[in-house]
Amino acid sequence: MTDATDLAERAGDRDPRVGLRAVAALRRLLEQLEAVQVRSARNQGWSWQEIATQLGVSRQAVHKKYGRQ
Amino acid sequence: MFERFTKGARAVVTGAVAQAERTASPQVTDEHMLLALLDSEGTRSAFAFASLGILDQRASVEAGLADARRRGGMSSADAAALAEIGIDVGQIVSKVEEAHGPGAMGVGGTAKRGWTSHKKFAPEAKKALEQSLRVALGRGDKEITDGHILLALTARPGVVSDVLADHGGTYGAVERALFGAAG
Numbered sequence: 001m002t003d004a005t006d007l008a009e010r011a012g013d014r015d016p017r018v019g020l021r022a023v024a025a026l027r028r029l030l031e032q033l034e035a036v037q038v039r040s041a042r043n044q045g046w047s048w049q050e051i052a053t054q055l056g057v058s059r060q061a062v063h064k065k066y067g068r069q
Numbered sequence: 070m071f072e073r074f075t076k077g078a079r080a081v082v083t084g085a086v087a088q089a090e091r092t093a094s095p096q097v098t099d100e101h102m103l104l105a106l107l108d109s110e111g112t113r114s115a116f117a118f119a120s121l122g123i124l125d126q127r128a129s130v131e132a133g134l135a136d137a138r139r140r141g142g143m144s145s146a147d148a149a150a151l152a153e154i155g156i157d158v159g160q161i162v163s164k165v166e167e168a169h170g171p172g173a174m175g176v177g178g179t180a181k182r183g184w185t186s187h188k189k190f191a192p193e194a195k196k197a198l199e200q201s202l203r204v205a206l207g208r209g210d211k212e213i214t215d216g217h218i219l220l221a222l223t224a225r226p227g228v229v230s231d232v233l234a235d236h237g238g239t240y241g242a243v244e245r246a247l248f249g250a251a252g
Contacts, residue, residue, distance in 0.1 A: 018150050018152075018153055019150075021146070021147065021150040022147075022150040022151050022153060022154045022156075024147075025143055025148075025149060025150055025151050025158075026149035026154075026156065028141065028142060028143065029141065029143065029148075029151070029156075029158065029161070032141035032142070032174050033161075033165070033174075034171050036165055036169055036174060040168075040169055057115070
C-alpha cells in the first residue's frame with residue numbers, strides 16, 4: 001500500500017496526521033505561490049512597495065525575503 | 070563526522086555531487102543522495118533496493134521525484150492530504166504554469182553563487198547525513214555505511230521518504246531489508 005492511499009484511508013478516521021500534514025503542505029504551497037507572484041510582479045516592473053501593499057505586509061519584509069534574487 | 074564514513078558511504082556523497090552536476094542543480098540535495106544510492110552496485114543498500122523491488126521501479130521513483138519538484142516540493146502524500154481538505158494541488162500547478170510557464174512552481178531554480186564547481190549541500194542533505202550518524206549510533210555501529218544513509222533518508226519527513234514509501238521503501242521495510250528482522 002502506498003503512503004498516499006494509506007493517508008487517504010486514515011483520513012476517514014479523522015487521523016490528526018492527515019490534517020496536520022495538509023496544513024504543513026499548505027504552508028509550503030503558500031510560500032511557493034508567493035515566490036511565483038512576487039517574481040512575476042517584479043518582472044512586470046512593480047515596486048517593492050506596490051507588492052507589499054497587495055500582500056498586506058511591509059515593504060521591508062518583502063524586500064528582505066525576495067530582494068536579493 | 071566523515072572519518073567514520075565507509076568507502077560505500079563516501080561513494081554515495083560523491084555520487085550525489087555527480088548527480089547534482091549532471092542535472093546542473095545549484096545544490097546537492099537529499100534527492101541526489103537517493104539517486105546516488107540507486108546507482109550503487111554490490112552495496113548493502115543495492116541489496117535492500119533489489120529485495121524491496123525498488124530497483125525495478127527506478128523510473129517510477131524518478132518520476133515521483135520530478136512530479137514533487139514540479140509541485141514545488143509537494144509529495145503525493147502531501148497532495149493527498151491537501152485533497153482531503155478540498156485543495157487540488159494538480160490544478161493549482163496547472164493554473165500557475167498556464168500563467169507563468171512550465172515549471173513555474175518548481176523548486177531548484179538558479180545557482181546561488183557564481184560559476185564555482187564546488188557545489189554546496191542543501192540543508193536537508195546535510196541533515197540527512199547527520200541523521201545517518203544518529204542511525205548508526207542508535208544501532209551501536211561504529212562506522213557509517215551507505216545503508217545508514219539510506220535508512221536516514223527514510224527516517225526524515227519530506228519528498229524523498231514519501232517517494233520511497235510510495236514504492237515500498239518505508240523506514241520499517243528498509244530497516245528489515247538492510248539489517249534483518251532482528252533489527
